[in-house]
Structures are given as C-alpha cells and as structure tokens.
Amino acid sequence: MQEAELRGRWWRFLLILIITAVVLVPIAAIFLLSLQPSLGSTTTSQYTFENFTNIFSQTGVLTWLNNSLLVTVVTVIVSVVVAAPAGYVLSRGRNKLVSGFSLVLFIVQSLPVVTAVIPLFILFAQLGLVDTLLGMMIIYVGATMSVAIWMMAAYYDSIPIALEEAAWIDGASVAGGFVRVVLRNSLPGILSTAVFAFLLSWNDYLVALVFLRSSENYVFPVGLETFFQQNATAWGPVAACAVIMMLPPIIMFAVLNKYFSVGGIGGSLAGR
Amino acid sequence: MSTTSIADRMGRAKRGVGVSGTGRQGGRRRNKSLRAKTWTYIIFTAPALILLLLINLYPVIYAAFQSLRNGTLIDGGDFVGFTNYVNTLVAGNMTPAFWQAALFTLIFTLVGVFGSWAVGLVLALLLRTRIPARGLFKVLLLLPWIVPVVVSAFSWNWLVATPQSPFPMLAQALGLGNVLFLADPTLAKVTVCVFKVWISFPFMMMMMSSALAAVDNNVYEAAKVDGAGSWQVFREITLPLISRSTYISWILMTIFCVNDFPTIFLLTGGGPVGSTTSLVVLAYRTVFQDFQVGPGVAIAFMTTVVLIVVSVVLYRQIRKASIE
Numbered sequence: 001m002q003e004a005e006l007r008g009r010w011w012r013f014l015l016i017l018i019i020t021a022v023v024l025v026p027i028a029a030i031f032l033l034s035l036q037p038s039l040g041s042t043t044t045s046q047y048t049f050e051n052f053t054n055i056f057s058q059t060g061v062l063t064w065l066n067n068s069l070l071v072t073v074v075t076v077i078v079s080v081v082v083a084a085p086a087g088y089v090l091s092r093g094r095n096k097l098v099s100g101f102s103l104v105l106f107i108v109q110s111l112p113v114v115t116a117v118i119p120l121f122i123l124f125a126q127l128g129l130v131d132t133l134l135g136m137m138i139i140y141v142g143a144t145m146s147v148a149i150w151m152m153a154a155y156y157d158s159i160p161i162a163l164e165e166a167a168w169i170d171g172a173s174v175a176g177g178f179v180r181v182v183l184r185n186s187l188p189g190i191l192s193t194a195v196f197a198f199l200l201s202w203n204d205y206l207v208a209l210v211f212l213r214s215s216e217n218y219v220f221p222v223g224l225e226t227f228f229q230q231n232a233t234a235w236g237p238v239a240a241c242a243v244i245m246m247l248p249p250i251i252m253f254a255v256l257n258k259y260f261s262v263g264g265i266g267g268s269l270a271g272r
Numbered sequence: 273m274s275t276t277s278i279a280d281r282m283g284r285a286k287r288g289v290g291v292s293g294t295g296r297q298g299g300r301r302r303n304k305s306l307r308a309k310t311w312t313y314i315i316f317t318a319p320a321l322i323l324l325l326l327i328n329l330y331p332v333i334y335a336a337f338q339s340l341r342n343g344t345l346i347d348g349g350d351f352v353g354f355t356n357y358v359n360t361l362v363a364g365n366m367t368p369a370f371w372q373a374a375l376f377t378l379i380f381t382l383v384g385v386f387g388s389w390a391v392g393l394v395l396a397l398l399l400r401t402r403i404p405a406r407g408l409f410k411v412l413l414l415l416p417w418i419v420p421v422v423v424s425a426f427s428w429n430w431l432v433a434t435p436q437s438p439f440p441m442l443a444q445a446l447g448l449g450n451v452l453f454l455a456d457p458t459l460a461k462v463t464v465c466v467f468k469v470w471i472s473f474p475f476m477m478m479m480m481s482s483a484l485a486a487v488d489n490n491v492y493e494a495a496k497v498d499g500a501g502s503w504q505v506f507r508e509i510t511l512p513l514i515s516r517s518t519y520i521s522w523i524l525m526t527i528f529c530v531n532d533f534p535t536i537f538l539l540t541g542g543g544p545v546g547s548t549t550s551l552v553v554l555a556y557r558t559v560f561q562d563f564q565v566g567p568g569v570a571i572a573f574m575t576t577v578v579l580i581v582v583s584v585v586l587y588r589q590i591r592k593a594s595i596e
Contacts, residue, residue, distance in 0.1 A: 013403045019395065020412050023470070026427040027415055029438075033430065082323065085316035093313055101317065103587070108328040110583040112531040114552040115572040116327065118559050119334035122345060142327025145320055174312040203420040205534040210560065221422040225538070228426055235430055242423040249418050257411055 030246070033239035051240035060215055061241055064223035068202060069248075071133050071219055075140040075201040076194050079148050082141065083193060084186075087152025088178050092161065105146040113143065117210050124211070131213040139211070140201040148193045155189025156182060191259040195252065202249055220245045332576060339570035344563060356570035366558070366567050372546060373554040373571075377530060380465055380550055384529035385522055387469035392476025397506075399477075400484050410481075417474035425538035428467055429454075457547035460540055464548045468535050472528065476521055483517035484510070516590070523586045530579055551575045 035047040038054075055061050090102060120139060121130065129135030159182055167177040183190075208222045218226070224245055228238045253260070339356055343349025360366040399410055416424065432439045432453035443451040453463045487510065495505045511518075533552045536542060542549035542557065549557070551571060558568030 009401070009403055012398055012401055013405075016395070016398050016403065016409055020409055023413060023416060026424055026431060026470075027419060029431060030423065030427045033427075082319045086320035089313045089316045098313075101321075103584070104324065104329075106583060106587050107580055108324055110527045110531075110579045111328055111332060112533075112552050112555075112572060112575055112579065114531070114533055114555050115335050115569075115576045116331040118555075118565065118569055118572065119331035119338065120327070122338075123330075123334075125346070139327060142323045145323050145328070149320060174309050175316075178312075178316075199418065203422075205420075205422055205538065206556075221420060224422050224426070238426060239430075242426055246419045246423045249420065250415070253414065253418050254411065257414070 027246075030239050030242050033235050034243045036236045036239075038234060038236040051236045052244075055237050055240050055244075059227055059237070059241065060218060060223055061244060063216060064218050064220040065244065067133060067218060068220040068245075071136050071140065072198055072201045074137045075144065076197045078137070078141045079144040079197040080190055080193055083145060083148035083152050084183060084190065085178065086145075087149045088156055088182060090149055090153040091156035105149055109146040113206055117207060121210055130211055131217055133217060133219075135211055136201075136207060136219065139207050140197075140204065143204075143207075144197045144200050147196060151193045151196060152186070152189055155186055155192065159185055188259045191256055195256050195260045198252060199249060332573070335569045335573045335576070339566060339573045342566045344565055345559075349566065352566065356566040357574075360567055360570055360574075366571075369546060369549070369554060370551075370571060373549045373551045376461065376548060377550040377552075377575075379461065380468065380532075380536070381526055381529040383465040384468045384472060384532075385525045387465070388472035388476045388525060389480075389518070389521060391469060391473040392478075393480045395473070395477045396480035396484055397510075399481065413477060414474045416470050417472070421471065421534045422538060424471065425467075425535070428463075428539055432463060454540055455544055457544055460544055460548050464536055464539055467539055468529065468532065471535060472525060475528075476525065479517055479521040479524075480514065483514040487513045519586075519590060523583065523590070527579060527583060530575065 034051055035049070037045075037048045037050060090098060090105075093101075116139075124130045124135050129138070163181045163185070164172075164177040167181045168174075172180065203221070205221045205225070208219050209225075212218055212222050215223075215226075224238070224241050227241060231238060338348075340351060340353060341349040342352045342355070358364060360370045395413060399406055399413075403409075431437055434440070435450065435452070437453075439453065440451050443449070452459065454460050491509060491513070492505060495509055500508070530550075531552060532550070533556060536548055536550055536553050537556070540548045542553045552575060555568050555572040555575065558564050558571060560568075562568075
C-alpha cells in the first residue's frame with residue numbers, strides 16, 4: 001500500500017517535471033541565445049557574455065531600463081495609494097452606491113485597452129502628454145485601478161471589523177481607524193497589489209507602442225521590439241536585451257510570490 | 273477538525289473564495305456616525321473614481337461619438353451617422369475583414385479560455401498532491417505569465433518563425449516536410465492560440481489552486497472510504513466544489529482574451545493575410561496604420577459593447593448564484 005503510494009508520487013513528480021521542462025523551453029531558449037557569440041565575433045568559445053557588454057554601448061538599453069523603472073515605480077506607488085482607501089470602502093461599505101461602484105469596476109475591467117487608447121491619444125495630444133513618461137504613468141495607474149481596488153478589498157475582507165470598532169471606541173475617526181488599524185495589518189494585500197501593478201506597467205506593450213515616439217522616451221518593450229525589427233537576424237544581442245528585460249519581474253516575483261494571490265479576486269467578485 | 277470547519281470551508285469553496293480571502297463578512301456592525309462615515313467614504317473613493325472616469329469611461333463615451341464621424345487623429349471630422357457601422361457590419365470595404373476578425377476572436381477566446389483552464393486545472397491538481405520540490409515547480413510554472421509578452425513573443429518567433437528555426441527543423445527531421453508555423457494561415461492560427469494558452473495557463477493554475485485549497489481534505493477522505501474512484505471523486509466532488517471559481521476564471525479569461533492585443537500582434541502582426549487578426553488588432557490597424565479613425569473606433573466600440581453586455585450578464589449570474 002505504502003509502496004504503491006510512493007510510486008504514484010514519483011510518477012506525478014516525473015509528469016510535472018516533463019511538463020515544466022516543456023513549458024520552460026521558450027524561456028530557456030532566450031538565456032542560451034543571449035550567450036551565443038554573434039556574427040563577426042572573435043571569441044572561440046561556445047558561450048560568451050559579449051552580447052551583454054555590447055548592447056550597453058550599442059543600444060539604448062540603459063535608457064529603456066531607466067524609463068521603464070521610473071514609470072513602473074511611480075505607477076506602483078500611486079496605484080497602491082489610490083486603491084488602498086477605495087478598496088476599504090468596497091470592503092466595508094454596504095449600500096446601493098457601493099454595489100454600483102463594484103459594478104462600475106467590473107465594467108471598467110472589461111473595456112478593451114484599444115478602445116481607450118484611441119480617444120486618450122487624441123486627448124493627450126491636446127494636453128501635450130503624447131510621447132511623455134508622465135502620460136504613460138497616468139494611463140497605467142488608470143489601467144491598474146479596478147483590479148487593484150478588488151485586490152485591496154479582498155484583503156481587507158480577511159481583517160475582522162472588530163479591530164476597527166475597538167479603535168473607534170477609543171475615539172479614532174473612520175480614516176484614523178483605517179490607517180492605524182487596517183492598513184497596518186494589510187502588508188500582504190499591499191504587496192500583492194504592488195506586484196500586479198508592477199507586472200502590468202512593466203509588461204505593457206500597446207500603450208507604449210501608441211504613445212511613445214522619440215527613442216529617448218522608449219520604455220523597455222518598445223525599445224526591445226524596435227531593436228528586434230531593425231536587427232531581425234541578430235538573435236544574440238536581442239536575446240541579451242530580452243534577458244535584462246525579464247529579470248526585474250522574475251526577481252520581484254521570486255521575492256514576493258508568497259504574497260501574491262489572484263484567488264482573492266474571485267472572492268472579491270463573488271462576494272459583493 | 274470539527275464539522276463546522278468543514279461546512280465553513282465547503283461554503284467558502286462554493287462561494288469561490290480562495291484561502292487568501294474570506295469573502296464578504298456577514299453580520300451587523302455597530303454604527304459609527306453615519307455622516308462621518310459617508311464623508312470619509314466619499315473622500316476615500318474620489319481619487320480612484322476620477323481616474324476611472326478619466327482613463328476608462330471618458331474614452332468609451334468619446335469613442336461612441338467618434339464612431340459616428342469621419343475624423344482623423346488630429347481632426348474631429350464631420351458627422352456621418354451610422355456609415356462606419358454599415359461599412360464594417362453590412363456592406364463596405366471593411367466588412368469581410370471585420371467578420372473574419374470576429375470569427376478569429378471567437379476561436380482565440382474559446383481556445384484561450386478552455387485550453388488554459390484545462391492545463392491550469394491539471395497542474396493545480398498535480399501540485400496539490402505530495403511531490404518533491406513542489407514549491408519550486410509552482411514558481412517555475414508561473415514564469416510564462418510573468419515574463420513580458422514582448423520577450424516571450426521574441427522567443428517564440430525564434431523557435432518557429434523561419435525554416436531554420438528549431439521547431440521547423442524538428443518537423444523536417446521527423447519527416448513532416450516543410451512546416452511553416454507562421455506563414456500558413458491555419459497553422460498560424462493554431463500557433464497563436466497555443467501561444468496564448470502558454471501565456472495564460474499560470475493564471476488559471478493560481479485561480480484553481482486557491483479554489484482547491486479551500487476544499488477540505490476530509491471531503492476526499494470520506495469519499496475514499498465510501499469507495500469512490502479518483503475520476504468519480506473529481507467529477508462528483510471536486511468539480512462542483514470549485515465551480516464558482518471556475519466560472520469566475522472563465523469570465524475573467526474571456527475578457528483577457530478578447531482584449532488581448534500584444535500576444536497576437538507581436539507574434540504574427542495579425543497575418544498571414546489577416547488570418548490571425550482579432551477585432552482589437554483590426555481596430556488598431558485601421559486607426560494607427562490605415563488612419564481611418566471612424567471605422568476603427570466603430571470596431572473597437574462594438575467589441576466594447578459586446579464585452580460589457582456579456583460581462584454584466586455573467587457578473588449578475590455570479591452574484592445571484594453566490595447569494596443563494
């Protein structure tokens with residue numbers, strides 16, 4: 001009996017090992033590709049870090065990295081700051097208006113970005129925000145809003161309301177109770193929302209494609225894609241850029257993955 | 273473990289609430305001064321509401337008007353009534369492209385939703401059992417979802433695009449002849465759909481994992497004692513218990529798929545001969561490559577309306593079901 005169970009465990013292990021290996025082929029390919037010597041290289045070894053040293057001098061990779069980091073960090077901070085109190089209302093509020101707010105969030109979440117991008121382009125052109133990083137940040141914060149509010153609300157739902165009530169009895173205001181009691185206990189929820197906002201703004205392609213024009217404003221996705229289009233056969237250097245681009249989200253996720261959960265969204269959606 | 277705990281957990285599973293949340297809390301609460309509360313709530317939601325109105329709702333309303341005009345990106349243009357809609361829907365130069373894109377969007381969405389759900393669920397079930405290095409697999413399997421789509425599209429391009437790429441070479445070696453993954457319309461469709469499943473299954477895996485985590489193990493033990501086979505347990509116990517989460521994940525994934533621009537655009541650009549052009553890709557090309565803002569916005573707007581109607585109907589279904 002026990003032996004059968006042990007054998008079953010190893011079979012499952014083998015199965016998941018194979019699936020994981022197949023799934024990771026495209027990602028492993030980028031790493032291997034980035035280490036290949038490019039045409040005209042003088043090195044004789046099979047693997048080299050040449051591509052990495054070359055791209056820093058030959059491409060705008062540092063500019064892209066800078067711009068992307070700036071846009072992403074600002075987006076994450078503003079998203080959390082705006083979504084945290086709004087999520088609180090969604091979690092604790094209990095009337096027709098709050099239900100309406102919840103429905104608005106759901107509709108907003110389902111709007112195609114393409115539809116939003118066209119009128120926003122026209123609007124931002126008048127405001128001088130096309131081809132600026134500020135314009136990108138505004139759009140990204142707006143784009144994260146509905147899911148960020150849900151994620152915060154889902155986390156607040158797990159904090160007993162008795163905690164705030166105790167603070168209220170001690171004379172705290174609603175806002176005071178929120179900041180000192182609820183927010184203080186919500187670090188996992190905040191980090192989860194931050195991870196989501198980070199991924200959205202770091203990985204976005206469409207908004208950057210539409211709004212950015214000049215190369216000094218390129219964020220990573222547009223920079224990488226442009227570089228790829230211009231050097232379709234230079235796989236090595238492009239792969240080196242790709243490795244640099246995927247490292248920040250991978251590192252962040254490796255550190256924070258235990259806080260990140262999309263499961264809460266389900267509860268947040270169904271419960272209201 | 274007490275019976276209340278099992279009942280509670282099953283209830284949570286049914287409501288589609290994962291381990292991370294408890295859903296809405298029941299019970300009445302003592303009243304903080306209602307007026308103070310109302311004002312605080314208004315101030316708390318104001319910034320978010322302003323952003324939502326400006327970045328999300330304003331563009332849709334603007335798009336509705338713009339779709340009735342023949343403007344450009346700089347000029348508002350003249351009012352032309354429903355010409356743009358007639359041109360796309362019924363009889364005009366856009367009509368064949370529109371319906372082709374609508375059909376592909378449907379295929380892409382169906383494969384994307386059910387493909388990624390099936391893969392995600394199988395992996396969630398596997399990862400739920402006791403196997404070595406489980407935590408590591410969980411993280412590694414999330415990578416396709418975390419890696420920027422620009423990066424993964426580049427990688428997939430390298431793997432399949434040219435005859436010298438690894439996969440066509442492999443096909444050649446297996447005697448399948450010259451397989452053109454992105455040059456043949458049917459194969460390009462298949463490749464884009466597989467790419468989408470590859471990107472999306474981790475999201476489903478996370479949704480399903482947290483749904484499964486809320487199901488109490490005792491339920492399975494009881495079923496085993498009663499002599500149920502594993503397939504029977506899966507069909508008659510597991511699936512019904514995670515049905516709410518399943519519906520929610522389907523709805524979310526439907527929205528993600530219909531709205532997905534970069535996955536398609538970066539891998540194939542919508543080609544060959546428009547075979548992988550979805551509605552959002554068509555809208556983008558019509559506006560930003562052909563500079564026909566009116567028809568492009570009309571396509572985007574119709575997609576939006578269909579999605580809103582579908583999601584509101586489904587959303588009400590979930591709410592109704594979760595109240596019962």
